[in-house]
Amino acid sequence: AAGVIQSPRHLIKEKRETATLKCYPIPRHDTVYWYQQGPGQDPQFLISFYEKMQSDKGSIPDRFSAQQFSDYHSELNMSSLELGDSALYFCASSLRVTYEQYFGPGTRLTVT
Amino acid sequence: AQTVTQSQPEMSVQEAETVTLSCTYDTSESDYYLFWYKQPPSRQMILVIRQEAYKQQNATENRFSVNFQKAAKSFSLKISDSQLGDAAMYFCAYSHGNNRLAFGKGNQVVVIP
Numbered sequence: 001a002a003g004v005i006q007s008p009r010h011l012i013k014e015k016r017e018t019a020t021l022k023c024y025p026i027p028r029h030d031t032v033y034w035y036q037q038g039p040g041q042d043p044q045f046l047i048s049f050y051e052k053m054q055s056d057k058g059s060i061p062d063r064f065s066a067q068q069f070s071d072y073h074s075e076l077n078m079s080s081l082e083l084g085d086s087a088l089y090f091c092a093s094s095l096r097v098t099y100e101q102y103f104g105p106g107t108r109l110t111v112t
Numbered sequence: 113a114q115t116v117t118q119s120q121p122e123m124s125v126q127e128a129e130t131v132t133l134s135c136t137y138d139t140s141e142s143d144y145y146l147f148w149y150k151q152p153p154s155r156q157m158i159l160v161i162r163q164e165a166y167k168q169q170n171a172t173e174n175r176f177s178v179n180f181q182k183a184a185k186s187f188s189l190k191i192s193d194s195q196l197g198d199a200a201m202y203f204c205a206y207s208h209g210n211n212r213l214a215f216g217k218g219n220q221v222v223v224i225p
Binding site for chain 2: 033
């Protein structure tokens with residue numbers, strides 16, 4: 001079965017640079033979520049989209065923005081990167097009526 | 113805000129034995145969903161099992177089963193016949209409707225051959 005695809009899988013950036021993470025949800029899934037998992041931490045919700053509209057917003061810094069496109073893929077844009085942004089970023093998708101969120105493999109972002 | 117609590121940061125179990133992970137949560141909602149996710153060393157988040165709050169019957173998926181006590185706001189996971197591949201971090205998670213997941217801090221499961 002098709003899974004959530006995330007790219008890139010690994011990303012190394014310097015402080016103050018910009019990063020763009022991409023997510024391709026499971027086909028026919030209508031909701032996309034972004035989570036951030038710091039070292040030794042549980043995943044923290046950032047933002048979600050339902051049918052290309054922002055549906056919920058969590059503890060996402062103002063330096064971050066996200067959107068969902070007409071083909072349902074989503075991008076998380078991160079500017080003015082800080083050392084503390086180093087983390088594993090997950091995208092998850094779900095079909096609204098089932099409530100089950102399926103996670104992608106994650107993008108490991110390292111800020112130096 | 114909903115909170116999810118997992119105690120016992122690390123649990124050890126002999127291969128083929130049974131281990132139970134505890135989870136409690138706090139919510140004022142009556143309709144919600146509970147999940148257990150597994151995160152092996154690869155860091156992939158894998159959905160293990162889910163429970164709808166309106167269902168009294170405990171969910172079961174092969175060797176994984178839950179004990180859902182709604183009044184006590186308790187949601188434990190039992191892993192039977194433990195296998196080496198079960199070694200991972202297990203996160204308990206809560207959601208209300210199709211909203212964000214709130215995770216506990218996780219339980220590390222170590223399987224001893």
